[in-house]
Amino acid sequence: MGAQVLVADDDPRQAEVVRRYLIAEGHEAVVVHDGRTALDQARRLRPDLVVLDVMMPGLDGLQVCRTLRQESDVLVLMLTARTTEEDLLLGLDLGADDYLTKPFSPRELMARVRTLLRRASRGTPAAPSALRRIGRIGVDPVGHRVSVDGAFIECTRGEFAILAAMAEQPDRVFTRAQLLHHTRGIDRSSTERTIDVHVVNLRRKVEVDPQRPAQLITVYGVGYKLAAGT
Incomplete structure (x- = not known):
């Protein structure tokens, strides 16, 4: 069964590419283009995964990630053009589960998505x-x-x-x-x-x-x- 994924990216072309790849792998995908809408949709849809661009109007991805982590344990995969180590670690410090630096290949993105979803769904044998x-x-x-x-x-x-x-x-x-x-x-x-x-x-x-x-x-x-x- 596919996952429900929220894609938040202010680049419509890139967001559409990501959406198509997600659908091709059997997932449901909803696309938004700013941080405030991303928060609203995350609260409404309760997705399994949020693919979250750092640089967005309104609220940036870091602010969105901080709020999401306060409200839920939804998986967060951040997309960032910031390549310094401190910038990348800041996203992880805020609770992101993974990050991918731009430019990236859609195939690598999907590999990250599969890894995160697999790890989240991997059960531990139930035993006291x-x-x-x-x-x-x-x-x-x-x-x-x-x-x-x-x-x-x-x-x-x-x-x-x-x-x-x-x-x-x-x-x-x-x-x-x-x-x-x-x-x-x-x-x-x-x-x-x-x-x-x-x-x-x-x-x-x-x-x-x-x-x-x-x-x-x-x-x-x-x-x-x-x-x-x-």
């Missing part, structure tokens, strides 16, 4: 024993939830993927490349700096003192580990 408790942190791969001292916290998909991977093997040191594979798959345009951003955000959510982490530990020169704690 799947719940992992590592120190103060609980990771529920079935319910896709994270708790700290019993209180649930909100995590992006990338953040959850990092914790879920680490929770499977507490105290194992993961390289950034290994965590990048867990969060985004093999992605030519991503950098391992992406993982650092996710870890910083996670520490704000799960650590008593993010500046002195007790569980989400940096192993200098290697990567990160989730310490079992006490």
Whole structure:
């Protein structure tokens, strides 16, 4: 069964190309050309995925992404002509699930779409024993939830993927490349700096003192580990 995809891009020609490729793969696609309409349609349609251009009139894509993430966990794939690392990481920091820099090929875009939808729909075998408790942190791969001292916290998909991977093997040191594979798959345009951003955000959510982490530990020169704690 195809997904419902909202395409928000102020370039009508590019948006139409994306729409046609989505339909050819069996998805439903709705196209809008500005940020405010994108938010309105996202709230009305509740799509499975939003393909979101950064540079749009009214509200830009970053503002739209920030609002969407506050309201839902819809998949967000950002399109951006900004190629600096900080610009790209900002989108991820706001909760985007993936990004693609312009110019891009429609085939690469569709590959990203398939990867995101597949990852979102991939079920974990339902079993109460799947719940992992590592120190103060609980990771529920079935319910896709994270708790700290019993209180649930909100995590992006990338953040959850990092914790879920680490929770499977507490105290194992993961390289950034290994965590990048867990969060985004093999992605030519991503950098391992992406993982650092996710870890910083996670520490704000799960650590008593993010500046002195007790569980989400940096192993200098290697990567990160989730310490079992006490």
